[in-house]
Amino acid sequence: MDYNLPNGSGIKKSEMNEKDALDDIDISLICERFPSITLGSASRVDLYDGTTLYPEKTGILVPEDLEQYFSDSSEGRWVQNTLPEAWPSLYINDSSVTAPELGKEDSHTCHSMSPTYEEKLDHQVMEEDSQNNVGQQLQSDLTPRELFLDKPLNYLPGLSKRHYQQLDDCGLHTLRKLLHHFPRSYANLRNAHAKIDDGQYLIFVGKVLSSRGVRANCSFSFLEVIVGCQVADNESVSQNVTGNAIGGQEKTIYLHLKKFFRGTRFTFKPFLKRLEEKYQVGDIACVSGQVRTMRAKDHYEMREYNIDVLGDGNDFSFCVKERPYPIYPSKGRLNPTLLRDIIGRALQALPTNIDPIPEDITKQFGLLSLHDAYFAIHKPKDINEADLARKRLIFDEFFYLQLGRLFQMLEGVGTQIEKDGLLDKYRRPQSNTLCTEEWSDLTKKFLEALPYTLTSSQLHAVSEIIWDLKRPVPMNRLLQGDVGCGKTVVAFLACMEVIGSGFQAAFMVPTELLAIQHYEHMLTLLENLHDANCKPTVALLTGSTPLKQSRMVRKGIQDGEISMVIGTHSLIADKVEFSALRIAVVDEQHRFGVIQRGRFNSKLYVSSISSLEEAVTDGSSKSDVHMAPHVLAMSATPIPRTLALALYGDMSLTQITDLPPGRTPVETHTIEGNDKGFEDVYKMMLDELEDGGKVYLVYPIIELSEQLPLLRAASADLEVISSRFQGYNCGLLHGKMKSDEKEETLKKFRTGELQILLATQVIEIGVDVPDASMMVVMNSERFGIAQLHQLRGRVGRGTRRSKCILVASAASSLNRLKVLEQSSDGFYLANMDLILRGPGDLLGKKQSGHLPEFPIARLEADGNILQDAHLAALKILSASHDLEQFPALKLELSMRQPLCLLGD
Numbered sequence: 001m002d003y004n005l006p007n008g009s010g011i012k013k014s015e016m017n018e019k020d021a022l023d024d025i026d027i028s029l030i031c032e033r034f035p036s037i038t039l040g041s042a043s044r045v046d047l048y049d050g051t052t053l054y055p056e057k058t059g060i061l062v063p064e065d066l067e068q069y070f071s072d073s074s075e076g077r078w079v080q081n082t083l084p085e086a087w088p089s090l091y092i093n094d095s096s097v098t099a100p101e102l103g104k105e106d107s108h109t110c111h112s113m114s115p116t117y118e119e120k121l122d123h124q125v126m127e128e129d130s131q132n133n134v135g136q137q138l139q140s141d142l143t144p145r146e147l148f149l150d151k152p153l154n155y156l157p158g159l160s161k162r163h164y165q166q167l168d169d170c171g172l173h174t175l176r177k178l179l180h181h182f183p184r185s186y187a188n189l190r191n192a193h194a195k196i197d198d199g200q201y202l203i204f205v206g207k208v209l210s211s212r213g214v215r216a217n218c219s220f221s222f223l224e225v226i227v228g229c230q231v232a233d234n235e236s237v238s239q240n241v242t243g244n245a246i247g248g249q250e251k252t253i254y255l256h257l258k259k260f261f262r263g264t265r266f267t268f269k270p271f272l273k274r275l276e277e278k279y280q281v282g283d284i285a286c287v288s289g290q291v292r293t294m295r296a297k298d299h300y301e302m303r304e305y306n307i308d309v310l311g312d313g314n315d316f317s318f319c320v321k322e323r324p325y326p327i328y329p330s331k332g333r334l335n336p337t338l339l340r341d342i343i344g345r346a347l348q349a350l351p352t353n354i355d356p357i358p359e360d361i362t363k364q365f366g367l368l369s370l371h372d373a374y375f376a377i378h379k380p381k382d383i384n385e386a387d388l389a390r391k392r393l394i395f396d397e398f399f400y401l402q403l404g405r406l407f408q409m410l411e412g413v414g415t416q417i418e419k420d421g422l423l424d425k426y427r428r429p430q431s432n433t434l435c436t437e438e439w440s441d442l443t444k445k446f447l448e449a450l451p452y453t454l455t456s457s458q459l460h461a462v463s464e465i466i467w468d469l470k471r472p473v474p475m476n477r478l479l480q481g482d483v484g485c486g487k488t489v490v491a492f493l494a495c496m497e498v499i500g501s502g503f504q505a506a507f508m509v510p511t512e513l514l515a516i517q518h519y520e521h522m523l524t525l526l527e528n529l530h531d532a533n534c535k536p537t538v539a540l541l542t543g544s545t546p547l548k549q550s551r552m553v554r555k556g557i558q559d560g561e562i563s564m565v566i567g568t569h570s571l572i573a574d575k576v577e578f579s580a581l582r583i584a585v586v587d588e589q590h591r592f593g594v595i596q597r598g599r600f601n602s603k604l605y606v607s608s609i610s611s612l613e614e615a616v617t618d619g620s621s622k623s624d625v626h627m628a629p630h631v632l633a634m635s636a637t638p639i640p641r642t643l644a645l646a647l648y649g650d651m652s653l654t655q656i657t658d659l660p661p662g663r664t665p666v667e668t669h670t671i672e673g674n675d676k677g678f679e680d681v682y683k684m685m686l687d688e689l690e691d692g693g694k695v696y697l698v699y700p701i702i703e704l705s706e707q708l709p710l711l712r713a714a715s716a717d718l719e720v721i722s723s724r725f726q727g728y729n730c731g732l733l734h735g736k737m738k739s740d741e742k743e744e745t746l747k748k749f750r751t752g753e754l755q756i757l758l759a760t761q762v763i764e765i766g767v768d769v770p771d772a773s774m775m776v777v778m779n780s781e782r783f784g785i786a787q788l789h790q791l792r793g794r795v796g797r798g799t800r801r802s803k804c805i806l807v808a809s810a811a812s813s814l815n816r817l818k819v820l821e822q823s824s825d826g827f828y829l830a831n832m833d834l835i836l837r838g839p840g841d842l843l844g845k846k847q848s849g850h851l852p853e854f855p856i857a858r859l860e861a862d863g864n865i866l867q868d869a870h871l872a873a874l875k876i877l878s879a880s881h882d883l884e885q886f887p888a889l890k891l892e893l894s895m896r897q898p899l900c901l902l903g904d
C-alpha cells in the first residue's frame with residue numbers, strides 16, 4: 001500500500017489551550033465544611049433519560065460459530081467505523097481507560113510488549129495443551145457452577161507459571177476477574193462508509209506512518225503520530241449505497257494524533273525518543289477520538305485520542321472479517337494477544353449453567369444468560385450481540401447493588417408486614433410537600449414580595465424542599481431544572497425558611513461572577529420586602545472580597561448577625577465559622593458533583609422512615625440543632641427522577657418541569673461561517689440591535705491562535721465588530737479578566753450601556769441578563785450539544801423573542817448542530833449529545849459526582865436497565881425476603897464486592 005507521508009506542521013507556543021478557567025475550587029475544603037456532602041470536580045457529564053436503545057433480541061450464540069471465530073482470520077483490511085451511526089447503543093465498556101498519559105509506561109499500547117521468545121514458547125505450549133486437554137478436563141473435573149467464576153486462574157489448563165504470575169500481578173486472580181476484563185471498544189469491519197464530519201468521535205484502524213517527538217522550544221514539546229487509514233471514498237459510496245467499503249473505491253486519510261507537553265522536563269531528547277518509539281512505522285493501530293478537519297484534504301487532527309497498537313505491519317490476524325474486533329484496555333505489561341487468548345480459554349471452559357439469576361427474570365427483562373453474555377461481550381458475532389451482552393452485564397451490576405441494599409434493609413426490619421411495607425415504598429416512591437400556610441412568616445413575605453408569581457412547578461419544588469427542611473434529619477436534595485427555569489428563586493425561598501426559623505444559610509456558586517449576580521439579585525428581591533424588621537442580613541464572600549471586608553463578614557457569620565452568605569468556595573475556608581448554619585445551597589452547574597452522604601445502611605434508612613413520621617406528626621423540627629446542615633444542590637443537568645429514586649434511598653430529587661410564563665423557545669439557526677454566512681449573521685444582528693435587542697457573541701478562544709487559524713477569537717474580533725456596528729457599544733468578557741472587570745462589563749451589558757458582548761464560554765454558567773435577545777456562537781462545532789444548550793439558555797430568559805445563531809466553520813459540521821434547531825428540551829439534547837459525541841468522551845472519564853462508579857454501566861445511558869434491575873430485585877425479594885429460595889443468588893451476592901459503591 002502506498003502512502004504519501006505528509007509533512008508534519010511545526011507547532012508554536014500559542015494560546016490554543018487557553019481556557020476560561022473558572023475559579024479554582026478546593027474540593028477538600030468543601031468536604032470539610034459540609035461533612036454531609038462530598039464535592040468532586042467531576043468532569044462534565046450530561047445525564048439523560050435512558051431511551052431504549054436495545055433491540056428486543058435475545059440471540060443466543062452458537063458454540064460452533066464461536067469456534068469458527070477463534071480460528072478465523074482473514075486478510076487484512078483497513079477499517080473505519082462510525083460508531084454513533086453504526087452501533088445501536090454504547091459499546092465502550094471500560095471507564096478506567098484513559099487517554100495516553102505522559103510518564104505512564106505503555107499505558108495503552110502493546111507495542112513495546114511484543115512477546116519475547118520465552119513468551120511465544122509458553123503461548124505455543126499453552127495452545128497445544130488447550131487443544132488436547134480442555135474438553136477432557138471439563139468432563140472429568142466439573143466444577144459446581146456457583147464456584148466456577150471464583151476459581152483461581154490456574155484452573156485453566158495449560159497456563160504457564162509465568163503467565164499465571166503475570167495475570168495475578170495485574171489483579172486478574174480469578175476467572176471472574178478475567179472475564180470481567182471487558183473490551184473497551186470494538187473495531188468493526190462493517191459500516192465503513194460514513195462520511196467524516198468535523199467533531200465526530202470515530203474509530204479507525206490504520207497503519208502508523210510516522211511518529212515524532214518534537215521539542216518546539218525550551219518548555220514545550222509535542223508528539224505527533226500520523227496514522228494512514230483506508231476508508232471508503234464518499235463519492236463512490238454515494239453511487240454504491242448498498243455495497244461496502246471493502247467492495248467500493250477506497251482512499252487514504254491521514255490522522256494526525258497530537259499530544260502536547262508543557263514543561264522543561266518534557267523537552268529532553270531521551271524522553272521524546274522514548275515517546276516516539278512507542279509507535280513504529282508500519283504498526284497497525286486502532287485509533288479512537290474526535291476528528292477535526294485540517295486544511296489539507298483528507299487530513300484530520302485528533303487531540304484527545306486512544307491508540308492501541310494491534311500488531312506490526314505483517315500481522316493481519318487482528319482483522320477478523322465481519323466480526324467486531326474487541327479492543328481491551330491494557331493491563332499492566334500483559335501482552336494483549338496473550339490476554340485475548342487466555343480469555344478465549346476461560347470462555348471455552350465456561351459451564352453453561354453458571355447463571356444465578358432465575359430464568360424467568362432473564363426472560364422477563366430480555367436478557368442473555370450469563371454464559372452467553374460472557375461469550376458475546378468478548379467474542380461478539382456482531383455489534384448487536386455485544387450490545388446485548390453489555391446490557392446483561394450492566395443489569396448485573398445494578399441488580400446486585402439493588403438486591404444487596406434492599407436485602408440489608410429488610411434484615412433491619414422486624415415483621416413480615418413491615419418488610420412488605422418497605423418493599424412497597426420502593427415500588428411506589430412518593431413525594432411530600434408542605435403547603436404555603438405552614439411556611440415561616442419570612443418565607444411567605446418573601447414570596448409575596450417577588451415581582452412575579454411562581455410557576456406551579458416552582459411552588460411545588462419549594463413546598464417539597466420546605467417539607468424536607470422540617471424533618472429532623474439532614475436533607476440531601478437535588479434541585480434540577482432546565483436552563484432558565486428559575487431554580488435560584490426556589491433556593492432563595494428555602495434559605496428564607498431556615499432564616500425565618502432563626503438559622504443561617506450559605507449559598508455557594510462556582511464563579512465570582514455568579515456569586516455577585518445572585519447577591520445583587522437577592523438584595524433587589526429583599527428591597528421589596530415591606531417589613532423592614534424581618535429583612536435578613538445578606539453578605540457576599542468571594543476570593544476577591546477585600547481583606548477588611550471579608551474579616552467583617554466572617555465575624556458577622558460567626559456571631560450570627562449575618563443570616564445568609566452568598567459566595568464562592570471561599571465560604572468553606574477554614575476561617576469561616578457559622579453560628580447556626582442550617583442550609584447549604586450548592587449551585588453545582590456541572591462543576592461540582594454531589595455524592596451521597598456516607599454509606600447506605602439499613603439502620604440509617606429505617607430510622608429516617610420512622611423519624612419522618614414523628615416529625616410530621618409532632619412538628620419536632622427544632623430538636624435537632626446539632627445535625628449537619630441540610631444540603632440543596634442545584635443542577636441544570638437532566639437526571640431522570642426514576643433513576644435517582646432507584647439509585648439512592650435517601651437522596652431526594654426535586655424537579656422544575658416548566659418554564660416561567662411568556663417564554664418562547666429560542667429560534668435557532670445553523671449557518672456556515674463563510675463570507676455569505678457572516679454577512680447574513682451581521683444583518684440579523686443589526687436588525688436585532690435596531691429593534692432594541694442585546695447580542696452575545698460567543699467565541700471558543702480569547703486570542704487568535706496560529707495553530708488553530710480557523711477559530712475566531714473574542715479579543716481579536718472586538719475591533720472588527722466595533723467598527724462594523726458603529727453606534728453600538730461592544731464589551732469583552734472572558735475568564736482571564738479580573739473579577740471586578742468582568743463584573744463591571746456584565747453590569748454595563750445588563751444596564752444597556754453595552755449592546756454587544758463578545759464573550760467566551762465564561763458566560764455559560766448561570767449568567768442572567770433577561771433582556772439579552774440574540775446569541776451568535778462562532779465556530780460552534782467546537783462546543784458540545786449540551787454545552788450549546790446551556791449557552792443558548794443565556795438568551796430567551798425574559799419575554800422578548802430571542803434568537804441563537806450557531807456559526808459552523810465548515811458545512812460538514814452543520815449536521816451535528818441541526819439537532820439544536822429542532823429541540824430545546826434539555827433531556828433530549830443531553831441524550832443526543834451523548835450519542836453524537838460517541839464513545840470518545842466516555843473513555844476513561846469519571847462519572848458525574850452525583851453517581852457512583854460502575855465498571856461498565858454508564859448511568860447517563862443505562863437508566864432503563866437500572867430501572868429493570870430495580871424491579872427485578874423487588875420481585876425476587878418479594879418472593880423471598882431472606883433469599884432462602886434463591887441460594888445461588890445469595891451466594892453470588894456474598895461473592896460480589898461489598899456494597900460500598902455508594903458514598904463513603
Ligand SMILES: Nc1ncnc2c1ncn2[C@@H]1O[C@H](COP(=O)(O)OP(=O)(O)OP(=O)(O)O)[C@@H](O)[C@H]1O
Nearest residue numbers: 452453454455483484485486487488489636660766
Ligand atoms: N416564576 C417566574 N416568573 C417570571 N420570571 C421568573 C420566574 N422565576 C424565575 N424567573 C426569572 O427567570 C430568569 C431565570 O431564572 P434563574 O436564573 O433562577 O434560572 P436558573 O434555573 O437558575 O437557570 P440557569 O440554569 O440558566 O442558571 C431570572 O431572570 C428570574 O428572575
